[in-house]
Amino acid sequence: MIEDEIIQKLQKFGLTKYESLAYITLLKLGPSKATDVTRESGIPHTRIYDVLSSLSKKGFVDVMHGTPRLYAPVNPEIVLERLKKELIEDIENLKKAFEDLYKETHGEELPxxxxxxxxxxxxxxxxxxxxxxxxxxxxxxxxxxxxxxxxxxxxxxxxxxxxxxxxxxxxxxxxxxxxxxxxxxxxxxxxxxxxxxxxxxxxxxxxxxxxxxxxxxxxxxxxxxxxxxxxxxxxxxxxxxxxxxxxxxxxxEKLSKPIVLTHIRTVITVLKNIGVNRKIEVIGRLLKDKQQVKISGKVLEYEYTPLTANITIETDNGEKLKVGGLGSYLEDIEGEVFLLY
Structure with missing residues (x-):
């Protein structure tokens, strides 16, 4: 990759053209005086100290105090890993902000x-x-x-x-x-x-x-x-x-337990394979008030037709509940996550 391309890419990460040029120059020279960086890079002498100071604040350059003062480039691997981490964090934060904004306005997740x-x-x-x-x-x-x-x-x-x-x-x-x-x-x-x-x-x-x-x-x-x-x-x-x-x-029997599933029809497909009377945990919401719940018990039976799919669970305290999947409207609980043991 030629230097012009490197400078363009560094500018995408917030460096100015002079800062990019100074960092590349220091990588070539190693620890150097500001005058050496000026002479090698062509950056004006009136700008070089501000440029190197800015690079130090951004974590690209270490200042070695003494006489004369030297400037050393921070290892590129360290710099790039930090930039990568900050970029990923910024993207995730921005993504969440957009999703929250949409949900606040429309009352549902962003499709x-x-x-x-x-x-x-x-x-x-x-x-x-x-x-x-x-x-x-x-x-x-x-x-x-x-x-x-x-x-x-x-x-x-x-x-x-x-x-x-x-x-x-x-x-x-x-x-x-x-x-x-x-x-x-x-x-x-x-x-x-x-x-x-x-x-x-x-x-x-x-x-x-x-x-x-x-x-x-x-x-x-x-x-x-x-x-x-x-x-x-x-x-x-x-x-x-x-x-x-x-x-x-x-x-x-060879799979690690619990098996975590997200769709009721997948749960029933597995139960058809292994039989009912299996221990299960369900995280979901009560249909009557949408309150989030977590229940555990054993599967007694299932119902599976082109129109309906649900399981009946006897909970640990003896209560029998009918659990469906996302979008349920006939059952007691809308299941979101299923853990089969």
Whole structure:
């Protein structure tokens, strides 16, 4: 990278052109007098002391007091790590401020929906969902696209995965995953739309695959909205998974407990595999007053239809409560997080 490019990038982090030039010069010279920096960099003598003083305040230069006074560049690795940390903190603070502002005005979380342009960008977004999901990953896609996600999928052993595809056989890299439930899709073309969903945080959707992967005229849709994603999850199960043939069960006993899940239909899908009478904890809200609650007990039964999905829990104090998922309106509790033991 040439010096002009370095100076431009340093200016993005709040340094002036002269400050950037002085820091680069000190990296070349090592501890130096102000006059040496002036001579090497071309910064006017009338400006050099102010420039070096400003660099010291910003953490780029150490002042070595003595006669003569020397200025030493702070190790670039230390400088860049500090800048990285400050930048991430600023971005997170700004993000929270924007979200709080939107929620204060509209009374709900900020929905985010984008159109993604290009096939490679779509792959990157799908991989991001798989990498960033904390608890569960739901995928419905042709095996041709699933292969593109192999590396990201193989690295996740700490999140439950439910994958629907037009499998001809189960590949070894999926067969050995204890945390995956696999299903073979039906033959109807509408079953081959692609959904990649991570928790209630992110979802990606597109229709048919392009014939030429290099084509830029390919679009997918990316969403970050809990209300929207809860509908996507409902469609994932009722349209895709429930109309497919399960070909691999979860190896529940080999998984670390508790298993944390975010969708009621995923909870019931696991219970169908392992049976009820399991210890469970639920964090959610009472439907009657929206007060947040945490309950624990055992699962007595579940109800699962295209329209409803809920579980009945006998709590530790003997109370029986019906728990649904996000958007529940018929149950006692709207479950947000489920911990299965």
């Amino acid at each position: 985010e929906i984008w159109t993604i342009h290009g096939f490679e960008n779509t792959i990157e977004r799908a991989e991001y969902i798989i990498r960033s999901a904390k608890h569960e990953i739901l995928i419905n896609t042709p095996f041709e696209f699933l292969r593109q996600l192999r590396d990201a999928i193989e690295k996740r052993d700490d999140a439950l995965m439910i994958i629907v595809s037009n499998f001809s056989e189960i590949p070894r890299w999926l067969k050995e995953k204890d945390n995956a439930i696999l299903a073979k899709s039906g033959e109807a073309p509408w079953l081959m739309g692609t959904w990649v969903i991570g928790d209630i945080d992110y979802a990606l959707f597109f229709g048919t695959l392009p014939e030429n992967k290099g084509k830029e005229r390919f679009y997918s849709f990316w969403a970050k909205s809990a209300k929207l994603i809860q509908n996507y999850v409902h469609w994932f199960y009722t349209m895709y998974f429930d109309n497919s043939t399960k070909i691999k069960e979860l190896n529940y």
